[in-house]
Amino acid sequence: MKPTILVIDDEPDAVDLIEFNLKGAGFQVKSAHDGAEALAKARSILPSLIILDVMLPELDGFEICKLLRRDLNTAAIPIIMLTAKAAEIDRVLGLELGADDYLTKPFSPRELVLRVKKLLERQKAPESKEKFQFGELLIDAPRHIVSFRGKPIDLTATEFKLLFVLAQNCDVVQSRDQLLRDVWDYDSAMDTRTVDTHMRRLREKMGPAAKFLDTIRGVGYKFKTE
Numbered sequence: 001m002k003p004t005i006l007v008i009d010d011e012p013d014a015v016d017l018i019e020f021n022l023k024g025a026g027f028q029v030k031s032a033h034d035g036a037e038a039l040a041k042a043r044s045i046l047p048s049l050i051i052l053d054v055m056l057p058e059l060d061g062f063e064i065c066k067l068l069r070r071d072l073n074t075a076a077i078p079i080i081m082l083t084a085k086a087a088e089i090d091r092v093l094g095l096e097l098g099a100d101d102y103l104t105k106p107f108s109p110r111e112l113v114l115r116v117k118k119l120l121e122r123q124k125a126p127e128s129k130e131k132f133q134f135g136e137l138l139i140d141a142p143r144h145i146v147s148f149r150g151k152p153i154d155l156t157a158t159e160f161k162l163l164f165v166l167a168q169n170c171d172v173v174q175s176r177d178q179l180l181r182d183v184w185d186y187d188s189a190m191d192t193r194t195v196d197t198h199m200r201r202l203r204e205k206m207g208p209a210a211k212f213l214d215t216i217r218g219v220g221y222k223f224k225t226e
Helices: 012-024 035-045 061-070 088-096 109-123 157-168 176-184 193-212
Strands: 004-008 028-032 049-053 079-083 101-104 131-134 137-140 145-148 213-216 220-223
Touching: 004 012, 004 035, 012 028, 012 109, 028 035, 035 061, 049 061, 049 109, 061 079, 061 088, 079 109, 088 193, 101 109, 109 157, 131 157, 137 157, 145 193, 157 176, 157 193, 157 220, 176 193, 176 220, 193 213, 193 220
Parallel strands: 004 028, 004 049, 049 079, 079 101
Antiparallel strands: 131 137, 137 145, 213 220
């Protein structure tokens, strides 16, 4: 069954362009043109991925992203935000609210399709059969589950892969550029603030278990076992 992509944008030409390229890549496409319609369709369709424009009538993309992440039924759906705003603060805000990735308009349709494919691949459990146990923290790769003291920790696919990659290389410092390659499959030309923003969200969700995550100033991050 083809994955369904929900495109949320109030510009018909932009929707048509995105839809044409996604269908050509083998996806089903649904669209919404304002905030209310976007939330209704996201909750009823439960798409495989959402492409979300920031500038929308009624509710902007930031608010929609925040509401989707608060709803248990839509919290784990990958979101790519589209923004005409190139300012770093807007990109970081989108990531902090729960977006997995972003593209600044105008963008290459081929790059958008590539990022959609990579995000959907990230939804799958890692190929490794490893299950990590660090004290009261369990990272179960085959089942895509993280728990601490027996209580589950709900992570998006990107957050899970980030934690998994760090745990796989425990006690070894991973640079931001390395994490961009291993988690996002991007080269170092991408804004490394993406890594920092996701690490901040990951720490917040892990609560007391965040003690395993260490920042190495000026270098990157590591998963520490001691």
